[in-house]
Amino acid sequence: METILIVEDHEGLAKMLTQALSDAHYEVLWAKDGREGIAFIQTERLDLVVTDLKLPYKTGIDVLHAAKEHYAAMPVIIMTAHGSFDIAVKAVKEGAYDFIAKPFEPDHLLLQIEKALEKQRLLKENLVLRETFSSHLAFPKIIGKSPEMLNILEQARKVAQGKTTVLLLGESGTGKELFARAVHMLSPRKDESLITINCAAIPHDLLESELFGHEKGAFTGAIGKKIGKFELADKGTIFLDEIGDMELSLQSKLLRVLEENSLIRVGGTTRIPINVRVVAATNRGLPKLIEQKRFREDLYYRLNVFPLSIPALRERTEDIPAMVQHFVDHFAREMNKEVKPLSKNALNLLMEHPWTGNVRELQNTIERATILSDGNMILPEHLALRTRADQLTHIKEIPLEGSLHEVSSAASRMIETRMIKKVLMKTDGNKSRAAEILQVSYKTLLTKIKDYAIEKPTQT
Ligand SMILES: Nc1ncnc2c1ncn2[C@@H]1O[C@H](COP(=O)(O)OP(=O)(O)OP(=O)(O)O)[C@@H](O)[C@H]1O
């Protein structure tokens, strides 16, 4: 239910409007002067303000300014009496949604309110759409006919029907995000939004307000009100990626939100009910993190209602040929090249590779091969698997051949890999802390970990 504030000093008119708006199922607050109106704006959760222009203590313009300052997108409707038309026009120029001349029919005001709120809803939806588009919401193509994959797909299909929390487990690159999307798309919520948040990619001090939103002035830099991901995901699904990287203090807050199905924005006081399906994922061993007191046991039980463990690619090698075919087709199309078959040796190499980076590594390998293959077949040399492994681990095996640039970039990859591994070991797999120590951005580190196929030390 939306809350509307009426700022009006004539009690008779205020009562009539309150009645009309309540009948139309709005929650109504009445302030009898400008000062009281501004106080409401600062303390209550409002969706729209209707204000008279001439008021005791403060004017309607002051009320308008206070509303805009509190939340720039707040719709404000100005009621004007005969003779203050000019001021009303000025108010619209200063950001009022519209004005209405007294005397008016309550139905007329209702219509304006409805329109203003509809605009507001569109704005919010727009925000959701932008989120949704960035995660290109089509049903994901999941390749795999191995018994393991068929079993997981079947389980995903079943659990998707309800609102049960799903916890996706598996090494990096196994397809957790893919399955999160699948669970959403197979659920009755599929037409609502799927909002993804990567808990490791956002600095700890910002994550709380990303998740739960904040009120204006909640902390330095909180210029306006912000709607968090949980509110954006209302009626839909939220995907909490890399949940194992969330800080303990935030874990407690998350637990409370999940248990009470409601949240309080940072710096706020009002409890806002939410209806969200939670899917979480991690490639870290949560039981071990619990042992180390880095993950809350109660949150673990709250999330681990329906775990889906996606096996590593090396444990389902029979899926490799179909995946290779899929990626070969995909990249050939993308690069406008002819689809080329793999030589028998090339396929054998792919079947035997350990794939520590799982499907993502396989995908990258095929992309590279598609670029490199110049004949009519993809050959082992196009896969560049051996050399890559050599570059990654053994400095002595960097062949002193090719251009200086190639050799030095191989050497730098090798040394970077070793350094990253060492630091990850030290931070027990915590990537944001590792990025701090290495003095690179989190994103850079993530890219390198993926490119160099570095395994996490805490993987289980
Ligand atoms: N079964 C599959 N069929 C087709 N593509 C897949 C499959 N599994 C994974 N992929 C592709 O592999 C890549 C990695 O998958 P995804 O991002 O879902 O992995 P992840 O488990 O979330 O990894 P990380 O832990 O590193 O975030 C994606 O491009 C995804 O589309």
Ligand SMILES: [Mg+2]
């Ligand atoms: Mg992922």
